[in-house]
Amino acid sequence: MNYMGNANWWNNRFQSRSLNLMKHEKTLEEDIQFFQGRKTILDIASGDGRNAIYLAKLGFEIEAIDFSFEALKRLNYFANRENLKIKTELMDISKDDIIKLTKKYDAIIINHYRLPQKLYVDLINFLNIEGILWVNGFSELPKDNPNIRESDILYDEDFKDLNPNNFIDKKEYEINNNRFIRYIWKK
Template sequence: MEYMGNRNFWEQKFLSRPDSQLPPETILIEDAAFFKEKGSVLDLACGDGRNALFLAGNGFEVTAVDFSEAALRRLKRFAEKERLTVYTQQMDLCCEENFDSLGKFDMIVCNHYRLLYKTAMQLKKHLTKNGVLWINGFAECPQDNPAIRQSDLIVKEDYLQIGYQLEDEKEYQVGEHKFIRLTLKTEGADC
């Protein structure tokens, strides 16, 4: 079964999770120290908000979007518990028109979700001058999780082909799993 774009799969997944948060992505914690100070962040495919909440807790102004209602409900509950503000919007990242109302951000983060070309293109309009697109995810299909397919892997060329400039990249391994983190900029930002 194709699981990544399957809304029902994610609804069920978030509905069946225990009432506790997962820790934020380790490499995001490391990188956050270098992000534009206390800027605005858009977290794409935010899930139940482990990264959005981490960034909000560290002084960033965070907007988090996902197509799963259950995920966003959990995010809001965690945010209330921690007395943090995270603006949320339920939206399907595959529909370009959904981005119209979002505005511009100093940083856009996308963790463990492969953006469509058209979405990555669209995001250029939503970055401020010197804004950064931060992408992290699997670089190779994990042997122990057949749900992650080739089409879910993060591919640097996807972004370079459509005019993003690579600021930094890091390939790293956690146990048997290989990941890649990209930070990208675009000349088009804020023009």
């Protein structure tokens, strides 16, 4: 997948941003009850860590992966500034780097990144029993962001290979006339 650009595009984008962390995803905050009783969380396509920082402040053990070196550099800066310990790793999971994952997690979050369909099934294998997969993103092309393409949009069929008995919740919502969708699956 080439979500809104490749690693170079994102490196340039993160390099040009001011050293202010964006606010965490509101839907993640609204869904925090799904994370209760869990300890370890993997944040895939973490960017500069707005959700990783939020979850670490709540006491979760966070690992964050992204294909942008500049994003992870910023995430480490923000984590250090907040005196938080977050393990980061440069990884492009869309290019089968998933095999580099070596442990299991209580939760995996993916925010505003659409993986190739087959990887959602693979990710379930990296969850502990009762672990959750939380995926959030655009459900239609936003009118105010030309960088987002059709290939970035989440669809129900992206998850067709996951066991339907493990489906927990789906939420469709709107922010500033942009439409989003969030899915939660359980192992």
